[in-house]
Amino acid sequence: MTLIIQRLLLPLLLTLSLNIGAQGPAAPPPPELNVKxxxxxxxxxxxxxxxxxxxxxxxxxxxxxxxxxxxxxxxxxxxxxxxxxxxxxxxxxxxxxxxxxxxxxxxxxxxxxxxxxxxxxxxxxxxxxxxxxxxxxxxxxxxxxxxxxxxxxxxxxxxxxxxxxxxxxxxxxxxxxxxxxxxxxxxxxxxxxxxxxxxxxxxxxxxxxxxxxxxxxxxxxxxxxxxxxxxxxxxxxxxxxxxxxxxxxxxxxxxxxxxxxxxxxxxxxxxxxxxxDKLYPVTQPLVKLRVWAGEREEVAAVPQWDVVATIPRGQYGQLNAYVEKLPNIEAPLTRGDRLGDIVVRLGEEEILRVPLVAFEDLPKGGFWRQAKDSLLRLF
CATH class of the missing domain: 3.40.710.10 (DD-peptidase/beta-lactamase superfamily)
Known part of the structure; x- marks a missing residue:
């Protein structure tokens, strides 16, 4: 499942709508070095x-x-x-x-x-x-x-x-x-x-x-x-x-x-x-994801480490980011459990992938919560 990150990435998405397709000048070649x-x-x-x-x-x-x-x-x-x-x-x-x-x-x-x-x-x-x-x-x-x-x-x-x-x-x-x-x-x-x-x-x-x-x-x-x-x-x-x-x-x-x-x-x-560009800090919950059979229906998720995109100068408008969520996330969850990935692309190229993890513990729910979620998953 793919989720576009909108809340934190809104300024970036607006930039994309204006500048998508713009390319910076070709980078000069790296230095020639006398090494093996x-x-x-x-x-x-x-x-x-x-x-x-x-x-x-x-x-x-x-x-x-x-x-x-x-x-x-x-x-x-x-x-x-x-x-x-x-x-x-x-x-x-x-x-x-x-x-x-x-x-x-x-x-x-x-x-x-x-x-x-x-x-x-x-x-x-x-x-x-x-x-x-x-x-x-x-x-x-x-x-x-x-x-x-x-x-x-x-x-x-x-x-x-x-x-x-x-x-x-x-x-x-x-x-x-x-x-x-x-x-x-x-x-x-x-x-x-x-x-x-x-x-x-x-x-x-x-x-x-x-x-x-x-x-x-x-x-x-x-x-x-x-x-x-x-x-x-x-x-x-x-x-x-x-x-x-x-x-x-x-x-x-x-x-x-x-x-x-x-x-x-x-x-x-x-x-x-x-x-x-630091897109998302590790300290700030990024999205809430649906969890089955838990005390609560959702869990807050954060990147495992800061999401920092290093790109050629002048190409910020080519960035796009989204979440690839693991299918059928089930409780119990412990803080730090992987829930998916944050994927950052520069144009068509994937340049960064950072694990998305649980920001908090989420115990398994009681009998009625588990029974309800089992029925919901059937449909």
């Missing part, structure tokens, strides 16, 4: 705004740690581990080469510190310590990483370790890395803010955040650098200006300067040529 692959996406929809070799399998280097962080965050959300947990550091973690947090073998480190040491200082040692604590050994943790990758639709990725040190079976793509980064920001905003911390001190050693975007773009708040000789210089960036958030992925740049400049070029390209 790149991708720029809109955070809210996941749509690609610019790309090159985005599906080519490449070595991720320390971009791997985005998936490591996401996997640990999911364990935190499950309640199986806590930020305050003390983690005993093994000799295996202590001996891990490359960038370090400088943890010491045989000592306990609070899990939150290990996360920050990995996210801010890119500690390979911290990554291994986290993996061993969560799953017992690195190989078992890699299995969790791959299970999460499969769940997120990262079809061209395979992880063998939590830190990105070279391995012939470790690979991903710019598109897959953007996918896990988007999921991390959406699902765990409380932890994502750590990526913007300028420095972190552990064991008397202060190390600066390795992300150059934080100093060069005041709207940037993440995410992660990476480097090995085979992978080249990599950088996942994210910035938010107004209601628009973009995620850029640069892989295989020839130098640290090149990866920073490529990331800034992509982000500036997106912010210059696109605009974002």
């Amino acid at each position: 692959g790149y991708l720029l996406i809109d955070f809210y929809s996941g749509r690609s705004l610019a790309e090159f070799n985005a599906d080519e399998r490449l070595e991720p280097a320390s971009l791997t740690k985005i998936m490591t962080a996401y996997t640990v965050f999911r364990e935190l959300a499950s309640g199986r581990i806590k930020l305050s947990d003390p983690v005993m550091i093994s000799e295996n973690a202590w001996r891990t080469g490359g960038s370090k947090m400088f943890i010491e073998v045989g000592k306990q480190v609070v899990l939150e510190d290990l996360l920050k040491g990995m996210m801010i200082q890119s500690g390979n040692d911290a990554s291994v310590a986290l993996a061993e604590y969560v799953a017992g050994k690195v190989e078992s943790f890699a299995n969790l990483m791959n299970a999460n990758a499969q769940r997120l639709g990262m079809t061209n990725s395979h992880f063998t370790n939590p830190n990105g040190l070279p391995d012939p079976e470790l690979y991903t793509t710019a598109r897959d890395i953007a996918r896990v980064t988007r999921a991390l920001i959406r699902e765990f905003p409380q932890y994502y803010t750590w990526y913007s911390l300028p420095e972190f001190t552990y064991n008397g050693i202060t190390q600066q955040n390795r992300n150059p975007l934080l100093k060069r773009d005041p709207t940037a708040d993440g995410v992660k650098t990476g480097y090995t000789r085979a992978a080249g210089y990599c950088l996942v960036g994210s910035a938010k200006r107004g209601d628009m958030r973009l995620i850029s992925v640069v892989m295989g740049a020839p130098s640290p300067k090149a990866r920073a400049e490529a990331s800034l070029a992509l982000l500036n390209y997106g912010f210059r040529l696109y605009e974002a």
